[in-house]
Amino acid sequence: MTLVSSAFLCCTFAFILSHTVISIAIDTLSPYHSIIDGETLVSAGEKFQFGFFSPNNSNNRYLGIWYYSITPQTIVWVANRNYPVNDTSGVVKIGSNGDLILLHHTESVAWSTNIKNMSSKTIVAQLLDSGNLVLRDESDGSKERYLWQSFDHLSDTLLPGMKLGWDLRISLNRHLTSWKSEDDPSPGEFSYGVDIGGLPQVVLRKGSVKQYRSGPWDGVHFGSTTVTPNVAFIPNVTINSEEVYYTYELSDESTLTRSTLSYSGAPQRLVWNSSNLEWLVMYSLPSDRCDNYAQCGPNAICTISDPRICSCLTGYTPKSPQDWEMLIWPGGCIRKNPLNCPADEGFIELDSVKVPDLLQFLINTSMTIEECRAECLKNCSCTAYANIYVTKGGSGCLLWFKDLIDIRKLTEPGNQKLYIRVISKDRGTYSLCILF
Template sequence: MDTFPFIIFYSLISFSVLEFSTAANTLTPYQSITNGESLVSSGQSFELGFFSPSGSKNLYLGIWYYKISPETVVWVANRETPIADSYANLTINSDGNLVLFNATKGVIWSSNSSTVQNSSVAQLLNSGNLVLKKNTDADTESSYIWQSFDFPPDTLLPSMKLGWNLKTGLNRYLTSWRDATDPSPGDFTYGVDITGLPQPVLKKGSSEKIYRTGPWNGVRFSGVGVRLNPVSKPSFIASEDELYYMYEATNNLYITRLMLNQLGLLQRFILNEGSSEWAVINAVPNDTCDDYGQCGANGICRINNRPVCECLDGFIPNSQEEWDLLNWSSGCVRRTSLDCESGEGFVKLKNVKWPDLLDFWLKESLNLEECEAECLKNCSCIAYANSDIRGGGSGCLIWFGDLVDIREFNNKDGEQDIYIRMPASELSRHTGVILFYDIHILLLLSYMSAA
């Protein structure tokens, strides 16, 4: 028997295996990964391979932290299509897409990009991002054909975008696992809502708001307050092409991640260098006042008061009977209606989470005084504030209709104020409070003083 061709064939296979083992972060069209094999990022931060959640026999393709026990999964490819047996094969097919096969060669999952090319390669980056890119040494986002960071599961990693690519319509948002043994999409989502001013919102189902951060105020999301976070720096990018939130790690002594769990709790975890114990440093909803609309329309939640809910100044419970039973869902109504004719003004409500943007108007070129004047000119305007709190404040944000989801912050949480419109009869109740009156009130006060 002529063994020479066999020796050459065996040598080629051996060379391919050797090449795979020395380029453990990259998958080429001539390679595949099966159950028990993996890719490891160059800095040995993340690993891609196959796993089964504790208590489950199903097999999934995922990414987890390398050499951190217990295994902490941060991305799952086939969330809704688990593999029922122990065989799985990940490869790059002839058109250049990543494809996951089961034992019968059925396609379980695919990157399904329409812009691939047959020379593409897959690489697991040290950020935890699995990218499919042109067969090039370039490592820029423009060279990526597809990336796992565009399809986040329940975890947001540093430099990962949460939000929209406005050119393509891609919406990146977190979805909780169904339960601890099932990574299929659960009941809760966390993403950037763009129906008004953009703001991250935690929802149950497609529409029930659980928590919102409020819009970006130039420094932070307006509903978050100033919370000590030594491990990450948030940013919010808004341009013609993209609109997203992201954060960067600020301390190399910690690993940090943001995770939405199956109970609807958004938690920030940190892991000290050399430790295997994840610690939660903050979570939302954090308290009763974080719950969306806790005090109903025109109510305010003060976490240090008992009960926590009360009506805004100038408002009374819509149903006193319900409020006596600590049911605040019916909210509050004005004690005296606005009439826009008798010299109305504003009461300053300090250091609060801005109400939701259910009906609003924004003009960034106006200062606070101009914003007040604009509000007074419109009989439907019920409140206003600077849209940007930096440098003493700028921009004009005006609310119409009911004010929903207001909470008071602790003084240490920084200044963020709103001015609420009041009828003239209510203004006299606020002696010693900073008020802004229209010209009719000023003339009246001047006349009374002269008399």
């Protein structure tokens, strides 16, 4: 072979390499390369893939992440949810400020990570085997220090290692938002996340209206939400002065499981069935009618095992008896007799319940349950009390005022007890423990 022909082959080989489609061999995008439609990043262990896709019957192009080895394609994260590219002209690259940007045919930015004032020469984007897309500065020597990560900007799916909840240091609220429809990944009307008003609890909303809530964190789990031991995943809750979040990890790396918020508004846990090549639903919320927020209206309790699932609390009567007889419950219940504060009043005990929503309340983390009872009796507007935490025999004090909303009897025995304020003439109508 002559020197000329050898040089020609080398040049040809170099040209081919420079134009090779980014594919399964590459998990990192450098400042000197870009991704066009049809090219992808694939995580090192071939777990996840990052690139352009079109959902179902849509012609729009979105930048997203999906499982590498699962068919049909299962999207777990979408970058440009509100700004689709309407053709295949999209280009992804590291911008001049060091951020990751998506450009379309007009060269205008359709989406970016919004990182500012960084040197683009040392910034790389990498797709990890966790499904996390991260931006790193290679000059700082750390591969675990991120300038930005997709795990902080959830779409409709929670993967192992993702945090559902708050970074209080920077007021970052990580929550799920549904797709608008099966064909449209733009943010829909449903959201699912951790509320931190008072005590943390997990809440599903349609717009701003609550559809479901777990109940507050009681030291063991979120109110009515118990996780049956399983081989798929291990849940974990972290609550401290810096962060409040739920996360989970896989029990077995060979098992694929994810949580998602469907476009119809149902939080679901799914597990991959490798035999039938389909996602199976482990559970879905709300799980029954008593999970629907305020199903029975104010001052009532929902018991799914009862033929008439709604009943008024002791000392209360249906606000509209006619509606109640027709199984129309949203109006709830009102007091039969006014309180005679504080004379001749006490409390009845309800056990294994999801406590009322935290609408008008007070919290004292140091009080005993006896001190909590005395504090409630001092205030004529106090209608119920309970421990905050059920661990170690119970501790802390929760006080509710005025109407009690969204109480349900748990389907499995629990440690949480709720004490409802009553007057003496009402105590004979209830068979549970009376505390006067």
